Structures are given as structure tokens and as C-alpha cells.
Amino acid sequence: MKILIIDPQFITRTGLIHLITAQPGSIAIYEATTMAIARDYLESGETFDLIFTELDLPDCDHRYIANTLKQSAPESHIALFTWRDASGDVQPALFQGAQSYLCKNSSAEEVKLAIHGLLQNKPYLPDVRSMGSNAPSEAERKLSPRQREIMQLLAQELSNKEIASILGITEGTIRVHLSAIFKAIKVSNRTEATLWYLLRQG
Secondary structure, eight states, X not given: OEEEEEOSOHHHHHHHHHHHHTSSSOOEEEEESSHHHHHHHHXXXXXXXXXXXXXXXXXXXXXXXXXXXXXHXXXXXXXXXXXXXXXHHHHHHHHTTOOEEEETTSOHHHHHHHHHHHTTTOOXXXXXXXXXXXXXOHHHHHSOHHHHHHHHHHTTTOOHHHHHHHHTSOHHHHHHHHHHHHHHHTOSSHHHHHHHHHHTOO
């Protein structure tokens, strides 16, 4: 399977690659930070089974992204992976040919579920009634202020020892907090937890 990820944010591309490559199968992944780079790939004769795209690109109006990709890659499955969560932004892109939509504010569990299905060419569309809701998720509400502090430091790629030193607590306490955090947000390791946190920082 060949996948193209179009997104100007390095952390988004890296996070998606991490989640995709954790799935079984032979997968080739290409990256583009702009629509111009994506079109260079597509016009060079490269064909992709799946294209992930942000709707906010530096060189293309969000209203035309899905249509542009559909014209350049009519056989590709186009999945919107974007911060935009208003139905007025997402639904026109679906009408133009995008087949799946996943908001970057989704839970880690939802992102993993969506990617698992997309790699099997199964469209993913959440309940449109949830679009536009910025309320914290149940998982986010479960985190204590201390756990949110730890998540912030974890996202800076600090070790348990460094986090413990900054917060004035023991490494053992950090490990206990991390175990509770992983369970609350439904991730299995530090990389997934960091991605979960960074995707919520906009």
C-alpha cells in the first residue's frame, strides 16, 4: 500500500507515520508539506492508495483541496485529517470527493481505530453531530492538574528523571502517574501519549 500524507506540521506527519507503521503489512509512505509538493508527486505518475490531508495548507484554499486531489488522484481514497471540525468546512470537502474524515481533536483510541479501518480501505466518518464541539473529552477530564503538568513535560521529550526533578517528586511517582495517564487516554506508550497531547495544543 502507498500512502501520501499532506500536512505542514512535522509532528502530525511523524505521529501518523508511527501509527500507520505499527499496523501489519507492507506500506510505503510519502510526505508533502504543501499542495504543490503533493501535486509534484501525483503529476510524476506516482499513484497512492490512501491520501491523508489537512484542510489548512499554506498554498491552497481549504475549499478547493478535496476537489484538487480528486482531480489529480481520482482512484485514491482521500481522508481529511484536520483541525477543522465545523460541518460547513468538512461536508463540502466530502461532497467534492473526500471519503473519510478524522478530526485531530479525536481521542487516541478513535485515531487508531480509524487508521486500522482506512488501511483496509474502509471509509471513516464520525457522527456529524459532534462537529464543532470543543468540549474536553472524557479522557481529558480524567487527568489531574499534576498529570497535565507531566504530559506537558513529556511532550518536551524529557526523561522521567528530568520530569521528577522539575516537579520535585520521585521517579517512582512519575511512573505511577504515567501508568494512570496511559490508561485514562487509552494509549500504550510515551510516543502515543506525546502525540495525543500535541494534537490537542492546536
